Amino acid sequence: MLGLGYVGRPLALGAAAAGYDVLGFDPAPGARESAEKAHAGGQGNFQACADPTQLAGAQTWLICVPTPLDARGRPDLTAVREALGIAARGLKPGALVCLVSTCQPGATNGLCRAVLEEAGWRVGRDVFLAVSPERENPGPHAPPTRSIPRLLGATDEASLRRGLAFWRHLVDRVEVVASPEVAECAKLLENTYRLVNIALMDELHAAFTALGVPTRDVVAAAATKPFGFSPFWPGLGAGGHCIPVDPAFLQMEAARSGAPSVLLAKAMARNRGRVARVLAQIRARLGDDLEGKRVLVAGVTYKPDVADLRAAAPLRLLRYLHDARADLAWHDPVVGIAPKSLAPMPRSAALTMPDGAQPEAIILGTPHRAFDLAAITRAAPLAFDPFGILPAGPSVIVV
Template sequence: MTAIAGKSARAGIIGLGYVGLPLAITIARSGFSVTGFDIDPEKITALDAGRSYIEAVPAEALAAETRAGRFRSTTDFTALSECDVVVICVPTPLTKQREPDMSYVVKTAEAIARTLRAGQLVVLESTTWPGTTDELVRPILERGGLRSGVDFFLGFSPEREDPGNRDFDTATIPKVVAGDGEAASALMQAFYGAVVKATVPVSSNATAEAVKLTENVFRAVNIALVNELKVLYEAMGIDIWEVVDAAKTKPFGYMPFYPGPGLGGHCIPIDPFYLTWKSREFELPTRFIELAGEINSAMPRHVVSQLAEALDIRLGKALSRSRILLIGLAYKKNVPDIRESPSLKLIELIEERKGSVDYHDPFVAEVPATREYMALKGRRSVDLDEQAVRGYDAVLISTDHDIVDYGALAQWSPLIVDTRNAFARRGIEGGNIVKA
């Protein structure tokens, strides 16, 4: 506690991705010394050269903390022994069977266990099922004979990053914290209280884990609801966007959610299924969550069907003989993050139906390697100019980046299928624009 209060404690952050790197720099900026750990040597090389690969961490912020000696990075996990606080920020994906893949957490816990020493505080930030910290991580750490709450301390604090959100960052988002016992809870509050604007203590690690899942289940279910309403209102000839815009003028009892081509990002498409998996242990159904997953997962196929129908009715052309330009590969606007992006599924579905598809994304120059879409690796964003656009039969708006010239697209393309209401929101009208 004294080392944390005096900021002489060294923090180790394992996993320098969208969560870990912003957290590491935030901790360093607050005055602690930080060592970042990652198994990817390319990340370490980039960081050593002062290059940030995460938009939320400007290169100048990285350089400032590195020059001050408060941040360094390595692939050498034996250096964990030097850290007083160790924070786990590794992926928690799903298997193809939609079950939790805890391999990253397990391997990381095993790496920590090899150098674990008395007095260390170990924190899990990866989103997971309630009980993971105490039931999975703690036994691994205790294999060497040290005991949680006695020799070392164990806590959970869910990440709350929102890529592209200019209003909040790691330091200003309230941090839910919990610990395995009173001593661990006190250490969690002291450490994160020195780093972020406000902490929100809860009674147990399992409760903190449930908080994160509840936040994402809430969004997934409400997005599924508005997606389902969109399909229904389309059949009725009603514009879902107009409905939502009018409904949100009610000053109480309503919160706007918007439809789209499917869910993206690491959290909302994945995290709710961690709770459905855990619920089986208690023989309790999670019907809302599972139905929301079915609805949201079906949206890319619905969009492609609408695209095919628009091509047939408007241009008299089959999708199998059409060239499509997809706008936006990232899962949300104004960010380069393609994790779980529905755009990838849209490309796959169009090509399954023998259509030809290219993409334009000002934030994603080339498709990186992904677990599910390796066939798309290496494809590059095409230029968005008049000659190029006129060479496509239709433009499909999947992600509505602000810097795209929608007025020009409306003039150049014979058919636009808009899943984000991008044109109407900008006051752009045209008989060639179809909402989907």
């Protein structure tokens, strides 16, 4: 197992519980410790290691490393290349390499195959290659890994047989698809579908709000239709490692093939601009000059009830407010130790400023279940609500 993060950890523990001897490599001590802690007293054999040469001779290699965007918004596959290099050096004949990380269409048959073949392996004969993109949904109510159907695409028949033999032990349902590219594109389609619908909901939320109709009531009503409609709810914009990132992988390859999606480009831009539009609405109420204004952001993670801050929209909001010299604080009962990037912004243990003063405005950043929504509406004279979820009242402004 290469990578013991949000995806690799549950997969490693699931494989151990299914009876495999699992050795997980991760360069980050924290990831290794979390995985070992999560396994303590659990089923099967699992160990984390800091030295990738210890993986040598493993029969199955799962690549679960990060695939972020670089500073210019382009997919960064550095970790995938590194992990494949480790695998190529440690493989033994008959081993399976399976790409689990989200990559662009063609990554398995292109990058992965090339790294293995450059190391002298004949794919489909000496070693086997497949892709099974992850569909993890982290959070307190995450479905068990075993219950989530896995897509499986392979470079050849022998690799497919080898992949099936592995994954069938681990999950209840494996959906074999015609090629690695189908599996890669399906994964990207899943998250592109979400991003486009989130962007659509963002636009319609503005329209419904302007019409004076509560968006959540509209969505809930539409969701009673038993077919042809999937609900999406208003928010502060999609964040995290996947939804804002994966569509860029698809768009990159679509553009390279001469067929970029105009709708997807607009959805990505709409999502990127959501926080700035919310800030403009806050400024319209609080005044253009936010310097010294006491503002509290309640909830700073990318989704409710999860302590993951990666690409979280509330963090962008905090940065804008910080740059505008607001007297700023944040409160989040879900976040454990605050990351260094949040150090310049004081944390508050309650819905007040750190010194106990009442904020002039509170902004709901992430609607964690732990929040008492009514208490948020009472915590400040103005409560900005990008989710349309706070109980209506004189202080509440849906943005």
